[in-house]
């Protein structure tokens with residue numbers, strides 16, 4: 133399957149995409165992760181992207197489209213993929229349609245993770261990433277066992293630079309003005325499926341699989 137995950141920052145796109153990849157083999161393609169990796173490697177592209185990311189703004193379409201175009205051509209996308217955080221505006225959505233047409237592919241579903249604002253704030257300020265395993269955790273919602281597992285493996289619980297209240301506020305505004313219009317775009321295309329993303333990771337995952345029509349044994 134080829135899936136787009138839509139949803140506000142903190143709605144759980146990365147968490148659900150990681151799990152779907154681990155259990156069902158669809159490759160997670162996260163533009164946020166690709167950009168953070170370019171920033172960490174201090175590539176020219178990463179340095180250019182960093183200012184926008186720190187400000188909670190979108191990185192230029194030119195950079196993001198170049199990156200995703202290269203990534204879609206890699207062999208691990210053949211068994212299906214989940215686009216996590218892309219597209220993020222109408223220009224990116226139209227460019228994706230053109231890229232897929234060229235590859236002879238089509239999207240199977242666009243899943244919107246819907247969740248209230250207050251929940252988003254708590255999820256984002258509490259988010260930590262394990263430096264060892266890359267697992268996304270949360271100081272408010274993950275179990276002590278999960279957090280301890282990272283430390284025991286020799287990892288650190290890292291907080292993202294853009295997970296401070298000021299930048300989170302800007303990211304949420306950008307989502308409303310630039311990305312939310314994609315909901316109507318994909319509803320009109322007959323691809324939209326809505327998942328209520330409140331509740332535990334497990335509960336949301338069960339709804340996510342059901343929305344994709346994936347049966348759990």
Ligand code: AP5
Pocket residue numbers: 139140141142143144145146147148163164165167184185186188189190191192196216217218219220224255256258259260268269270271273294303329330331332333334336
């Ligand atoms: P990106 O990395 O895509 O960030 P985002 O869209 O803001 O989304 P997040 O990663 O913050 O949230 P998520 O929905 O994945 O939530 P998660 O699963 O981690 O983008 C970062 C920046 O890069 C952008 O601001 C922009 O500058 C740039 N960028 C990226 N893509 C771009 C593009 N296409 N075009 C232009 N610029 C682009 O969960 C959050 C927390 O909640 C975690 O701690 C998790 O453990 C916890 N959690 C998740 N689900 C639950 C649950 N059900 N119950 C309890 N806790 C939960």
